[in-house]
């Protein structure tokens with residue numbers, strides 16, 4: 042394979058992973074992913090940006106076959122899906138200087154066993170001339186790790202943004218079509234960036250001042266309309282909550298499902314939209330995406346040995362980690378003889394800045410009076426959404 046030219050002197054040399062279906066042994070990848078690397082050839086110097094996941098080292102090496110020398114290798118992020126092939130690339134280009142952010146030095150040395158003395162830190166805002174091209178390094182911490190940085194190609198008005206603005210989307214297109222990339226980018230945001238919203242906000246402010254023709258992330262296709270993905274990110278980070286209730290649920294003998302069915306109808310007639318996710322079959326990425334916008338989260342679960350169902354326990358750990366910006370949280374649970382579900386939910390979602398509504402626990406199959414209580418819960422949720430003017 043030969044490097045694919047993006048603009049004169051800037052080439053795509055990454056690896057598309059069409060068949061990968063799971064990231065971090067956790068995140069479903071229904072559309073595969075890519076580990077992007079870019080080659081920038083100035084009139085005097087040549088630079089490789091990032092390497093690729095170690096499972097795809099051979100792809101990168103094949104792209105680099107005609108590249109006799111590299112002056113620099115820039116590692117923008119130490120996570121192995123971008124840095125993992127660095128040791129092999131360093132041995133192929135022993136004279137190349139490896140540049141990274143100051144915090145990346147320890148991480149790269151720790152994770153890849155690269156000697157720290159072989160790494161050179163670049164400062165935030167530092168520029169490097171390649172002859173007719175200028176690189177400006179921009180520290181962008183916590184999107185995704187503390188050491189992460191981006192690079193602005195000044196003359197090409199292109200931002201190499203690393204994980205920020207990425208998408209898990211395998212495609213043969215260099216530039217994505219907005220209508221295809223945005224849903225994948227939102228899913229990526231929900232899974233990776235949502236718990237890091239304050240850092241994302243700060244970095245959006247910093248990068249938003251750049252004059253941009255394109256944004257080239259480290260996963261998924263390049264954005265040819267930078268304002269589209271920038272504005273989408275602003276909406277995902279700070280946009281208003283929607284008049285939406287998300288209900289992850291599990292049912293064993295149908296009692297919890299009956300409660301969920303009744304709540305769905307009771308919310309719908311009050312003009313509140315509902316998205317439901319059966320945890321026995323759900324792709325957790327879809328649940329994460331829904332929580333980007335939802336004003337209310339209702340956790341619906343049976344009780345297993347006084348605790349939430351194990352599938353819900355797993356989902357609650359994820360929800361606690363992703364810290365979705367939901368405003369209200371409710372518990373809908375069924376039980377046989379005793380239940381500690383409400384306390385467990387409160388404990389596992391302690392990091393959410395959400396109002397905990399009165400838990401609704403039902404013993405055995407729901408009766409008419411139980412369903413009346415579900416109506417009351419729906420009315421309370423609808424009233425809050427109305428008071429907040431949610432659309």
Ligand code: FEO
Pocket residue numbers: 118120121122123185186204259260
């Ligand atoms: Fe794609 Fe945080 O690595």
